Amino acid sequence: MTKTNKMKKILMIVGVLLIVVLVAVLLFLFRPVATKPVKLAGDETVVDMVLVGGGIMSATLGTYLSELEPTWKIQMYERLDKVAQESSNGFHNAGTGHSGFMEMNYTAEAEDGSISIERAEKTAVQFEISKQFWTHQVKNGVLGDPKTFINPVPHIAFVWGDSVDFLKRRHEAMIKSPLFSDMIYSEDKSEIGQWAPLITKGRDDSQPIAATRMDIGTDVNYGAITTQLINHLGKNSNFNLKVSTEVTGISRNDDGTWTVSVKNLVDNSVSHTKTRRVFIGAGGAAIKMLQMTGLPESKYYAGFPVGGLFLMTDNPDVVNAHTAKVYGRAELGAPPMSVPHIDTRYIGGKKYVLFGPFATYSNKFLKNGSQTDLLASATKDNALPMVAVGLDNLDLVKYLVSQVSLSPEQKMAELRKYYPEAKQADWIENQGGQRVQIIKKLPNEPAKLQFGTEIFASQDGTLSALLGASPGASTSPNMMLDLLAKSFPDEVQGKWNAKLLEIIPSYGQDLAKNPELLDKVRTDTSRTLGLVYTSKTQSTPVPQDSADVPEPTKFVPSPDTKEPVVEVGEESQTEPAA
Numbered sequence: 211m212t213k214t215n216k217m218k219k220i221l222m223i224v225g226v227l228l229i230v231v232l233v234a235v236l237l238f239l240f241r242p243v244a245t246k247p248v249k250l251a252g253d254e255t256v257v258d259m260v261l262v263g264g265g266i267m268s269a270t271l272g273t274y275l276s277e278l279e280p281t282w283k284i285q286m287y288e289r290l291d292k293v294a295q296e297s298s299n300g301f302h303n304a305g306t307g308h309s310g311f312m313e314m315n316y317t318a319e320a321e322d323g324s325i326s327i328e329r330a331e332k333t334a335v336q337f338e339i340s341k342q343f344w345t346h347q348v349k350n351g352v353l354g355d356p357k358t359f360i361n362p363v364p365h366i367a368f369v370w371g372d373s374v375d376f377l378k379r380r381h382e383a384m385i386k387s388p389l390f391s392d393m394i395y396s397e398d399k400s401e402i403g404q405w406a407p408l409i410t411k412g413r414d415d416s417q418p419i420a421a422t423r424m425d426i427g428t429d430v431n432y433g434a435i436t437t438q439l440i441n442h443l444g445k446n447s448n449f450n451l452k453v454s455t456e457v458t459g460i461s462r463n464d465d466g467t468w469t470v471s472v473k474n475l476v477d478n479s480v481s482h483t484k485t486r487r488v489f490i491g492a493g494g495a496a497i498k499m500l501q502m503t504g505l506p507e508s509k510y511y512a513g514f515p516v517g518g519l520f521l522m523t524d525n526p527d528v529v530n531a532h533t534a535k536v537y538g539r540a541e542l543g544a545p546p547m548s549v550p551h552i553d554t555r556y557i558g559g560k561k562y563v564l565f566g567p568f569a570t571y572s573n574k575f576l577k578n579g580s581q582t583d584l585l586a587s588a589t590k591d592n593a594l595p596m597v598a599v600g601l602d603n604l605d606l607v608k609y610l611v612s613q614v615s616l617s618p619e620q621k622m623a624e625l626r627k628y629y630p631e632a633k634q635a636d637w638i639e640n641q642g643g644q645r646v647q648i649i650k651k652l653p654n655e656p657a658k659l660q661f662g663t664e665i666f667a668s669q670d671g672t673l674s675a676l677l678g679a680s681p682g683a684s685t686s687p688n689m690m691l692d693l694l695a696k697s698f699p700d701e702v703q704g705k706w707n708a709k710l711l712e713i714i715p716s717y718g719q720d721l722a723k724n725p726e727l728l729d730k731v732r733t734d735t736s737r738t739l740g741l742v743y744t745s746k747t748q749s750t751p752v753p754q755d756s757a758d759v760p761e762p763t764k765f766v767p768s769p770d771t772k773e774p775v776v777e778v779g780e781e782s783q784t785e786p787a788a
């Protein structure tokens with residue numbers, strides 16, 4: 211064979227291989243992703259709501275519904291053997307009760323130097339709704355001792371160098387709002403050192419620093435809230451939880467109901483549940499599950515997973531010297547969820563200090579997911595938008611690569627920017643949950659990467675989903691309220707309205723514009739939840755610190771509270787909370 215013929219043969223083989231790969235890719239992208247309709251006998255019971263996933267979103271929605279419609283039959287499915295083991299778990303997120311006090315990325319600076327506090331106000335109002343929801347649940351015995359899930363921890367925004375001027379102007383803009391009027395500002399190292407000694411000790415005296423402080427800040431254990439809410443739901447005979455049970459299909463029936471197909475992960479048996487409504491509270495997996503429904507709007511979405519890793523310590527010398535959440539400013543080009551912070555955490559009756567998050571990368575949509583998750587979510591509709599978003603966000607890609615390649619020493623160097631005297635031996639790495647950012651491509655619009663959360667509701671309101679992850683768990687009662695309004699507009703305006711006002715006394719009012727109501731709400735929630743707030747009109751004796759939290763001992767990540775006990779795959783109820 212001549213050299214030219216040999217070359218021709220190689221080119222032909224390469225060409226054929228390329229065509230085979232292209233056909234395989236096209237076949238993969240054009241595969242049907244919607245669940246095939248399931249033929250059911252016709253005489254099966256129809257439940258009122260299926261909640262997919264046992265995280266804080268499903269737990270919160272289930273709790274609202276059990277109060278609004280006590281006779282509704284609600285079925286919850288969780289693929290893991292316990293609830294609250296993904297992002298909602300206490301060790302898998304930062305436990306911040308996001309209120310906009312210290313999150314400087316919520317107060318954007320315009321080119322003319324003005325600072326908009328709108329997003330911070332929105333977040334603060336949403337958290338006031340969360341506190342009202344949890345207060346109502348404590349008063350009704352649904353949630354237990356507030357210290358098991360919420361603790362007073364001042365929220366501090368901390369900056370140095372050129373950012374001092376920004377923080378000063380941010381403070382001036384913020385104290386005009388009743389939501390932030392209690393905010394204190396300081397550039398005095400010794401005063402800031404009293405607020406949070408770790409961040410000033412060992413710091414160069416010549417470095418200009420500044421901080422703001424809000425005493426009404428909180429640390430929240432969302433895993434404990436989830437577990438306690440689901441435990442309580444289990445006391446109602448109309449609620450049923452199946453763990454180790456994965457939802458594998460969601461299809462529409464001719465009569466407008468839905469069939470949810472599930473697999474028992476212990477014995478691999480498959481069964482189906484007919485339901486009037488479905489809520490997809492599957493965390494990072496929600497986008498994949500939305501695709502199963504075959505709803506036309508589902509094709510607008512794709513997901514981009516980013517994990518979070520924290521450094522954690524339980525060394526008593528460190529932990530006892532720090533009762534604060536101290537948020538810094540994100541580095542230039544870094545995504546909003548990467549804002550560094552050094553935080554007090556209370557989990558399972560023990561105090562920790564956490565620093566992070568460092569971004570991590572994996573193709574999984576859930577911490578306990580599969581490496582094929584990202585690829586399996588690609589379809590003919592979202593593949594190009596995914597590529598376009600990747601090309602449009604090269605800064606983010608570069609940032610992720612730089613984060614993933616950080617050595618333990620480099621992570622300590624980041625920590626020392628906030629805690630100059632940190633010792634490596636005190637800290638261990640703790641992999642948190644996965645956040646799946648939304649990639650959305652609407653017709654005639656460019657594909658966009660969204661860092662927030664989005665409520666999806668089908669046009670007839672029978673199928674809804676919670677997509678995205680930020681600000682996340684802290685606003686779950688508000689998000690589920692929005693979801694109720696989207697899916698059940700008539701009920702929310704009508705027969706549910708009085709009950710909703712009982713649960714959320716500020717329902718329908720803008721607390722940013724109503725200082726009297728804000729004071730009333732903050733006084734009531736702070737009293738019940740044990741938070742630090744001085745009422746403008748009433749005398750409010752509230753605790754100054756979580757003094758009865760036991761001294762820290764050795765750090766062992768463990769499930770944060772007593773979990774509901776259920777028989778795998780059986781029609782059983784949860785145990786009441788301890």
Ligand SMILES: Cc1cc2nc3c(=O)[nH]c(=O)nc-3n(C[C@H](O)[C@H](O)[C@H](O)COP(=O)(O)OP(=O)(O)OC[C@H]3O[C@@H](n4cnc5c(N)ncnc54)[C@H](O)[C@@H]3O)c2cc1C
Nearest residue numbers: 263265266267289296298303304306457493518682683684
């Ligand atoms: C690193 C990090 C830090 C964070 N910090 C904060 C913070 O400080 N403050 C804050 O408010 N928020 C924070 N968040 C966000 C917050 O954790 C999430 O918004 C929230 O926990 C999401 O709750 P969820 O119920 O939607 O999802 P999850 O808690 O993830 O629950 C989803 C559940 O669905 C189950 N599931 C999935 N697929 C299936 C299926 N097919 N069948 C059955 N079950 C299924 C999963 O196993 C899981 O139990 C953080 C998140 C991360 C990752």
